[in-house]
Amino acid sequence: MKTPPLTSLRAFEATARHLSFSEAGDELFVTHAAISHHVRRLEEWFESELFIRKGRSIALTRSGETLFRHLSPALAEIAETCTRVKALGGKQALTVGCIPSIASRWLVPNLQLFTAENPEVDLRVLYASENQKFSQSGIDVLITLGKEDADGVVSEQLFSRLTKPVCSPKFLAEHGPFDTPDAFISVPLLHDESRKGWRDWFAAAHAPWTGGDNWPVYQDFNLLFTAAIAGHGIALCPVDTFRNEIEAGDLIVLSDIATNTESYYFGTYSKNTPRAALNFVEWFVALANWTKTK
Structure with missing residues (x-):
């Protein structure tokens, strides 16, 4: 196996957090012996001891401390993601990253229009930096400076940066x-x-x-x-x-003298984007164009 069993990792994380096999067993609704067995399996997999056992007390080894430091937040993220997916039900998840100037003046003030038209979308809005790349963002739509020319990516022009x-x-x-x-x-x-x-x-x-x-x-x-x-x-x-x-x-x-005369803000997304992301991009492009003609 390339990774140890998840059950054993959960048992180790609970034991490391409590520094007790018994308390870990109580948390996971299994016996002290079962927790001990899972920890032994992990130690065999890593070929290294994870706990120092001193009578009834235990302490983490250096390997155990390293594993616990990285494993605990990873398991918490898995739990949070599973909870969110379960809560979605039939909804479509959509994450939009947006630079602060566009978010505060265009996205947030008008967002209720999109959510009212798309009640099936579970939307999250995150701040993005001006030089952030879509391919490195892990989000569905990125609103920032510049056009991205990466394979499989589409950039829609939004606002001039004049x-x-x-x-x-x-x-x-x-x-x-x-x-x-x-x-x-x-x-x-x-x-x-x-x-x-x-x-x-x-x-x-x-x-x-x-x-x-x-x-x-x-x-x-x-x-x-x-x-x-x-x-x-x-x-x-x-x-x-x-x-x-x-x-x-x-x-x-104060003046017609301008800089950034050929620079623009863009909305970037994948060519294989889910329908919810495409709906959002179409809505936001229409919003940007409509407000220019008010």
Whole structure:
């Protein structure tokens, strides 16, 4: 056998947790002798002792400690998965990974529309990083930056990443106007993860980057735009993603000079994806396109 029997592994894990054959037997509803037998089978399989036996007390050996450290969370995950599958009944499981900016502004606010139309889907939404790859994610649909060209994978274009400087109406009234790139130099420039974005914007504006290194860097995209809406400075904004805030007047676009002009957000999924995942992608693509024409 490539792996030991699961029953023996469960017996070992319970024994290691309690450091008692009797208590492990009580938990698993078997006798002390049965637990001892399973542990012996494991020790024969590993060709190594897993417990140090001292009279009626036991302690883990180094091999036993290593096995227990990895086995206990693995068995807990198996139990959780089985419980979830059992609870599904006739439902279809669907896991969507989404970067925070799209999740907070588009996915979560509209998700009840999808769940109302697809009550048979058991949906889980997870945060994804901007550079995460679908083939390495273990999820059904990935919404993030960039198109993935791996075999057996489809990427549907969602939002443009065309990026322009924005600020709140209050900040514009107090510090504007911003008619030229030079006008941006003397005010707080808010950065997303690094200062490269503003350097790229000044390069696109054919203007020298002469400052801004002392202003805050926000690792989380949503924190950056909370700061911008609160009037703390000027942020670089993918205007398609934040078009609701722009249309509502919470953010003002300050210039037509843009970066990321050929960059997009994509929804990526397998060509052999379950129907629930395909339904979700079709719904989300339609949502992105419909809101562009409001």
